[in-house]
Amino acid sequence: MNIPVHKYDAVIVGAGGAGLRAAIQLSEAGLKTAVLSKVFPTRSHTVAAQGGVAASLGNSEEDHWHWHMYDTVKGSDWLGDQDAIEFMCRKANEVVVELEHYGMPFDRLDNGKIYQRPFGGHMSNFGERPVRRSCAAADRTGHAMLHAMYQRNVKANTQFFVEWMALDLIRDVDGTVLGVTAMEMETGEIHIFHAKATLFATGGAGRIFHSSTNAFINTGDGLGMAARAGIPLEDMEFWQFHPTGVAGAGVLITEGVRGEGGILRNSSGERFMERYAPNAKDLASRDVVSRAMATEIKEGRGCGPNKDYVLLDITHLEPATIMKRLPGIREIAIQFAGVDPIKTPIPVVPTCHYQMGGIPTNYSGRVVIPQGGDYNVPVMGFYAAGECACASVHGANRLGTNSLLDLLVFGKSSGETMVDDIKAMPASHRELPKDAADLSLARIARLDGQKSGENVHEVRLAMQRTMQGHAGVFRFKNLLAEGVEMISQVEERVKRTEIKDKSQVWNTARTEALELENLIEVAKATMVSANGRTESRGAHVRDDAVDTPEHPDGRNDQEWLKHTLWFRDGNRLDYKPVNMKPLTVETIALKKRAY
Amino acid sequence: MATVKFSIYRYDPDKDDKPYMQDISVELEPIDRKLLDAMVKLKAKDDSLAFRRSCREGVCGSDAMNINGKNGLACLTDMDSLAQPIVLRPLPGLPVVRDLIVDMTQFFKQYHSIKPYLINNDPAPERERLQSPEDREELNGLYECILCACCSTSCPSFWWNPDKFVGPAGLLAAYRFLADTRDQATNERLDNLEDPYRLFRCHSIMNCVDVCPKGLNPTKAIGKIKDMMVRRAV
Ligand SMILES: Cc1cc2nc3c(=O)[nH]c(=O)nc-3n(C[C@H](O)[C@H](O)[C@H](O)COP(=O)(O)OP(=O)(O)OC[C@H]3O[C@@H](n4cnc5c(N)ncnc54)[C@H](O)[C@@H]3O)c2cc1C
Numbered sequence: 070m071n072i073p074v075h076k077y078d079a080v081i082v083g084a085g086g087a088g089l090r091a092a093i094q095l096s097e098a099g100l101k102t103a104v105l106s107k108v109f110p111t112r113s114h115t116v117a118a119q120g121g122v123a124a125s126l127g128n129s130e131e132d133h134w135h136w137h138m139y140d141t142v143k144g145s146d147w148l149g150d151q152d153a154i155e156f157m158c159r160k161a162n163e164v165v166v167e168l169e170h171y172g173m174p175f176d177r178l179d180n181g182k183i184y185q186r187p188f189g190g191h192m193s194n195f196g197e198r199p200v201r202r203s204c205a206a207a208d209r210t211g212h213a214m215l216h217a218m219y220q221r222n223v224k225a226n227t228q229f230f231v232e233w234m235a236l237d238l239i240r241d242v243d244g245t246v247l248g249v250t251a252m253e254m255e256t257g258e259i260h261i262f263h264a265k266a267t268l269f270a271t272g273g274a275g276r277i278f279h280s281s282t283n284a285f286i287n288t289g290d291g292l293g294m295a296a297r298a299g300i301p302l303e304d305m306e307f308w309q310f311h312p313t314g315v316a317g318a319g320v321l322i323t324e325g326v327r328g329e330g331g332i333l334r335n336s337s338g339e340r341f342m343e344r345y346a347p348n349a350k351d352l353a354s355r356d357v358v359s360r361a362m363a364t365e366i367k368e369g370r371g372c373g374p375n376k377d378y379v380l381l382d383i384t385h386l387e388p389a390t391i392m393k394r395l396p397g398i399r400e401i402a403i404q405f406a407g408v409d410p411i412k413t414p415i416p417v418v419p420t421c422h423y424q425m426g427g428i429p430t431n432y433s434g435r436v437v438i439p440q441g442g443d444y445n446v447p448v449m450g451f452y453a454a455g456e457c458a459c460a461s462v463h464g465a466n467r468l469g470t471n472s473l474l475d476l477l478v479f480g481k482s483s484g485e486t487m488v489d490d491i492k493a494m495p496a497s498h499r500e501l502p503k504d505a506a507d508l509s510l511a512r513i514a515r516l517d518g519q520k521s522g523e524n525v526h527e528v529r530l531a532m533q534r535t536m537q538g539h540a541g542v543f544r545f546k547n548l549l550a551e552g553v554e555m556i557s558q559v560e561e562r563v564k565r566t567e568i569k570d571k572s573q574v575w576n577t578a579r580t581e582a583l584e585l586e587n588l589i590e591v592a593k594a595t596m597v598s599a600n601g602r603t604e605s606r607g608a609h610v611r612d613d614a615v616d617t618p619e620h621p622d623g624r625n626d627q628e629w630l631k632h633t634l635w636f637r638d639g640n641r642l643d644y645k646p647v648n649m650k651p652l653t654v655e656t657i658a659l660k661k662r663a664y
Numbered sequence: 665m666a667t668v669k670f671s672i673y674r675y676d677p678d679k680d681d682k683p684y685m686q687d688i689s690v691e692l693e694p695i696d697r698k699l700l701d702a703m704v705k706l707k708a709k710d711d712s713l714a715f716r717r718s719c720r721e722g723v724c725g726s727d728a729m730n731i732n733g734k735n736g737l738a739c740l741t742d743m744d745s746l747a748q749p750i751v752l753r754p755l756p757g758l759p760v761v762r763d764l765i766v767d768m769t770q771f772f773k774q775y776h777s778i779k780p781y782l783i784n785n786d787p788a789p790e791r792e793r794l795q796s797p798e799d800r801e802e803l804n805g806l807y808e809c810i811l812c813a814c815c816s817t818s819c820p821s822f823w824w825n826p827d828k829f830v831g832p833a834g835l836l837a838a839y840r841f842l843a844d845t846r847d848q849a850t851n852e853r854l855d856n857l858e859d860p861y862r863l864f865r866c867h868s869i870m871n872c873v874d875v876c877p878k879g880l881n882p883t884k885a886i887g888k889i890k891d892m893m894v895r896r897a898v
């Protein structure tokens with residue numbers, strides 16, 4: 070079979086915030102760069118981000134990157150790597166200002182500077198009280214940011230391959246990454262993108278859960294491709310459940326609503342967060358708020374006929390404030406909850422939102438794996454950034470607005486690293502292995518030839534229900550063990566999916582089947598890693614790891630202050646140390662986490 | 665559970681000589697509030713139905729289509745607002761690739777033609793460029809566009825001259841940069857539109873305003889560009 074080969078200096082898979090930021094770096098350096106995306110760039114899910122992007126600009130009150138760093142380490146429940154966290158927090162002002170220069174329409178203060186609002190877990194003076202750190206464009210920050218970066222790429226003449234789906238990573242016998250195989254969705258043709266440097270910026274995989282704030286396209290393709298190519302996945306047991314997804318619909322209501330003064334109430338109208346987080350109250354860290362809500366609901370204080378949600382109340386805010394700062398939220402509440410939040414509180418439940426784990430990288434954006442006793446050996450030619458990567462800055466729990474920051478900082482740093490690496494490489498590409506496309510072709514052939522197989526929709530639903538029931542906000546020892554079994558049964562079904570649509574043109578049934586093969590890798594990694602970690606930390610909370618004096622909140626630093634690595638081969642787990650050493654400042658010492 | 669009837673435009677160039685309307689029905693639950701929910705159910709039944717979708721909350725602009733004769737987003741269209749059979753067609757005026765998927769090349773070409781990026785040739789300052797809240801407010805109603813193409817594909821002037829008339833979405837974007845106090849390319853931008861077709865094919869028919877799912881008003885933006893041209897001429 071004759072497969073077309075496209076040669077580029079760099080290939081970027083993904084045109085969300087992370088991919089677009091890296092692309093600016095590469096295009097402006099004059100390198101030949103291809104950016105592949107399943108959807109037109111501005112349709113990537115970064116577009117849905119609402120609340121803001123963190124930077125200690127200090128526009129409204131005193132702020133410092135060191136305080137931001139402290140909050141991020143604490144938010145991560147000390148699982149984040151402190152070198153990467155320092156790197157990110159120090160770079161925040163620079164990348165946010167650059168974004169403003171690209172044309173991002175930030176909201177403004179009276180003095181003309183960027184408007185900043187408070188957000189959960191962001192505090193001043195090492196945890197004292199909430200600080201205004203989130204830079205926002207109304208409640209459409211992600212939209213404004215994604216469009217501004219796409220526009221900058223138009224200016225820089227970046228070459229996009231729109232509606233192309235990457236299928237598999239290409240590695241040679243030395244393990245060096247040489248690009249990807251990809252399918253042009255319009256024609257169904259398979260091509261090879263041969264590159265000196267390959268960046269994954271494929272976003273999250275929230276669709277492994279039944280109820281999620283993520284888009285349909287967030288199917289963890291980068292993680293699936295990496296896992297199939299022998300790259301381990303890091304800290305996949307850590308999933309953030311956002312406190313305020315619209316009950317029943319999953320659509321997100323930003324934490325910015327609470328930043329503007331919104332309050333969570335139970336069935337008796339009580340502001341229950343005062344009991345769980347006396348200081349930060351409704352603006353405590355997300356895992357804390359989600360668990361408080363789940364506890365209220367479990368103990369019978371939920372609202373509605375089935376007592377299965379709580380209320381997010383902003384009826385006490387000025388309608389003018391709502392219209393100015395939260396116009397998109399009002400639209401969402403009317404559309405998806407059927408209430409106008411100016412008059413009626415919004416029914417909300419904790420909803421799967423963000424994956425803290427991902428492809429292991431260092432803060433320069435290089436993918437790193439264990440090899441011969443060293444835990445962080447770079448994979449030549451391979452880089453990752455954004456939600457699909459694990460740097461790790463979010464550790465066991467991400468703070469709101471730190472993800473958009475992560476995209477900017479690590480999108481940029483991975484782009485810079487790629488530019489340097491490519492310039493140091495020989496002019497010609499390394500040779501492609503003969504079997505470069507075999508895996509992808511075999512996957513397509515299997516799907517085309519499958520008879521009396523399984524229905525994609527049903528298998529996906531079985532996976533999502535299993536994840537929801539066995540790896541949710543609270544986790545139970547026996548349910549996790551059972552979940553591991555159940556997910557491997559679902560995996561057997563994934564191997565036998567059948568599609569009726571046999572067309573080569575825009576075959577979305579095929580795309581969904583291929584996406585499911587990626588989702589299942591993420592689901593396995595999550596369930597197995599969660600089953601393995603027998604402590605509670607950040608977003609991962611188990612019934613058998615309870616609050617004791619030695620192990621406050623069930624966190625066991627003696628045994629578990631380490632990153633999980635899941636290998637697809639043999640469903641195997643390994644662990645690596647957390648980097649507790651920042652770049653220039655002192656270690657932020659372990660402490661019990663309280664808000 | 666309720667059964668809902670659809671009539672859907674189908675065309676797969678791989679097997680169909682010509683397009684046809686498919687009659688199909690689907691059982692829905694009360695939680696299937698939006699048209700997109702219903703379409704996802706339809707697709708579980710017949711996996712060959714092709715359409716774009718992603719965010720399911722009206723911000724990505726993927727699932728624009730012609731719904732009972734009017735352009736809109738499936739994910740923001742309430743099922744109870746629709747008379748049956750629900751007639752779904754691809755956006756009018758653009759080449760159909762398959763079923764409800766159109767070729768958007770021409771639409772994006774026009775968007776790109778207005779230089780949709782901030783132009784400011786001063787050396788970049790160390791901090792943010794300042795902008796007053798009032799000046800920033802000028803961008804409201806402009807920057808929120810999701811490039812769904814509902815407007816341009818309901819505009820008769822765009823149907824007749826998709827290669828020459830920029831269309832409402834592109835012109836809205838053009839005004840977004842003209843209105844930005846940080847942008848320095850006002851003259852260049854106006855020159856780029858000073859042409860019998862690019863701007864002046866708009867006859868203020870307002871179809872675009874009528875269909876925009878984000879409640880934006882391209883006609884008003886077009887009017888403001890025309891004002892700027894006039895003011896520049898005197
Ligand atoms: C509703 C919502 C609100 C949020 N609000 C905030 C917020 O206010 N602040 C904050 O900091 N964070 C927020 N987050 C988190 C943050 O938005 C995301 O983590 C972030 O946008 C992810 O960006 P990304 O660039 O990694 O991926 P994405 O933006 O998801 O982009 C992924 C890209 O990869 C492409 N892709 C994927 N697979 C393939 C493939 N196989 N082949 C080709 N291309 C592929 C896609 O087409 C897309 O272009 C929010 C998240 C959600 C869901």
Ligand code: SF4
Pocket residue numbers: 818819820821822831832865866867868869870871872873882883886
């Ligand atoms: S007002 Fe102008 S742009 Fe809008 S539909 Fe009419 S002719 Fe088209």
Ligand code: SF4
Pocket residue numbers: 808809810811812813814815816832833836875876877878879880882
């Ligand atoms: S102006 Fe409205 S209808 Fe037109 S592309 Fe933008 S969002 Fe869509």
Ligand code: FES
Pocket residue numbers: 717718719720721722723724725726727728737738739740
């Ligand atoms: S699916 Fe994104 S706008 Fe409808």
